[in-house]
Amino acid sequence: MSWVKSVQYSGEDVFDEDADDINxxxxxxxxxxxxxxxxxxxxxxxxxxxxxxxxxxxxxYREGAEKTIAVGRLKGVISAIxxxxxxxxxxxxxxxxxxxxxxxxxxxxxxxMEAMRMGLENPMPSVSDVSETMEDxxxxxxxxxxxxxxxxxxxxxxxxxxxxxLGSFFFTxxxxxxxxxxxxxxxxxxxxxxxxxxxxxLEQLKSATE
Amino acid sequence: xxRESDDLFDCIVMxxxxxxxxxxxxxxxxxxxxxxxxxxxxxxxxxxxxxxxxSFYYGFGITWKCLLQNNVDAKARKRLKALESLLGLIQKFxxxxxxxxxxxxxxxxxxxxxxxxxxxxxxxxxxxxxxxSGGSGGMSF
Numbered sequence: 343m344s345w346v347k348s349v350q351y352s353g354e355d356v357f358d359e360d361a362d363d364i365n366x367x368x369x370x371x372x373x374x375x376x377x378x379x380x381x382x383x384x385x386x387x388x389x390x391x392x393x394x395x396x397x398x399x400x401x402x403y404r405e406g407a408e409k410t411i412a413v414g415r416l417k418g419v420i421s422a423i424x425x426x427x428x429x430x431x432x433x434x435x436x437x438x439x440x441x442x443x444x445x446x447x448x449x450x451x452x453x454x455m456e457a458m459r460m461g462l463e464n465p466m467p468s469v470s471d472v473s474e475t476m477e478d479x480x481x482x483x484x485x486x487x488x489x490x491x492x493x494x495x496x497x498x499x500x501x502x503x504x505x506x507x508l509g510s511f512f513f514t515x516x517x518x519x520x521x522x523x524x525x526x527x528x529x530x531x532x533x534x535x536x537x538x539x540x541x542x543x544l545e546q547l548k549s550a551t552e
Numbered sequence: 553x554x555r556e557s558d559d560l561f562d563c564i565v566m567x568x569x570x571x572x573x574x575x576x577x578x579x580x581x582x583x584x585x586x587x588x589x590x591x592x593x594x595x596x597x598x599x600x601x602x603x604x605x606x607s608f609y610y611g612f613g614i615t616w617k618c619l620l621q622n623n624v625d626a627k628a629r630k631r632l633k634a635l636e637s638l639l640g641l642i643q644k645f646x647x648x649x650x651x652x653x654x655x656x657x658x659x660x661x662x663x664x665x666x667x668x669x670x671x672x673x674x675x676x677x678x679x680x681x682x683x684x685s686g687g688s689g690g691m692s693f
Binding site: 374375379381382388389390391394395396397398400401402403404406408409410411412413414415416419423426429454455458537539 | 567568571572573574575576577578579580581582583584585586587588589590591592593594595596597598599600601602603604605606607608609610611612613614615616618619621622647648649650651673674675
């Protein structure tokens with residue numbers, strides 16, 4: 343380790359006279375320096391977390407929000423159709439195809455949430471990107487006390503790296519695909535003779551998910 | 553002699569700092585990595601839930617708008633007006649931006665508007681809860 347060199351540098355034979363003493367000092371020095379590294383590490387972890395938590399949250403938020411738009415809309419559409427059927431034909435039961443599709447969409451929603459959670463549990467594809475971000479963050483270490491006195495909400499400090507791109511995470515949602523569910527919804531709209539505009543809206547959603 | 557001991561002293565002080573910085577750097581990198589992963593996970597869950605809810609309202613609103621648009625009676629017009637207002641509110645709402653200042657406030661406005669729409673449509677007020685609870689298996693009619 344480099345501290346050994348620094349001791350040897352001015353040591354030479356002067357210290358040889360008292361080898362035991364040196365050994366003791368040696369150990370103490372080693373111990374103290376190890377402790378310094380450890381203390382630094384603990385401080386670093388805290389500051390690193392402070393500096394990146396919000397950044398990670400913001401990034402994840404956008405990703406998560408993006409991935410549930412289509413399924414959320416589809417659920418809204420099919421729910422509205424279900425209500426409509428209840429009003430139009432109060433004496434008939436809701437068509438089985440409608441109730442069934444709603445359940446499948448809700449299930450798909452759960453699958454998305456679960457797959458996303460799992461995907462972020464082990465975000466392997468983005469590790470190298472993360473390390474790049476770490477370097478970006480470490481550049482300004484002097485002013486890294488984010489969340490401290492210098493960093494009021496909305497100040498530049500945390501935003502500094504907010505446009506750092508991390509690799510997007512990939513996950514596969516089990517079960518039916520959203521395209522299949524959308525297609526199924528379009529079929530129902532046609533079967534029930536509902537307005538064509540609805541099909542157009544679903545087509546838009548479909549092309550957005552491809 | 554005094555110069556030598558000064559050098560030694562400097563070495564010690566600097567080493568002290570250097571080891572702290574060395575540990576700090578390593579810790580900072582690890583902390584950044586952990587913070588990024590934890591933050592991202594929480595963010596994704598929040599973003600997904602909120603976006604799902606807003607999108608649900610939008611899909612619901614746009615469907616009713618399609619279903620009602622050819623009706624000309626006063627009741628339908630009133631309903632359509634409320635639906636337009638709900639859709640407009642959602643379109644203006646940057647719900648995908650976690651740094652948007654009025655995220656919570658605007659979300660409440662959207663929810664309130666949705667409740668108003670439901671009441672105008674005579675849809676039960678617990679409708680959206682029923683839809684949500686469908687996800688956890690508590691499907692009840």
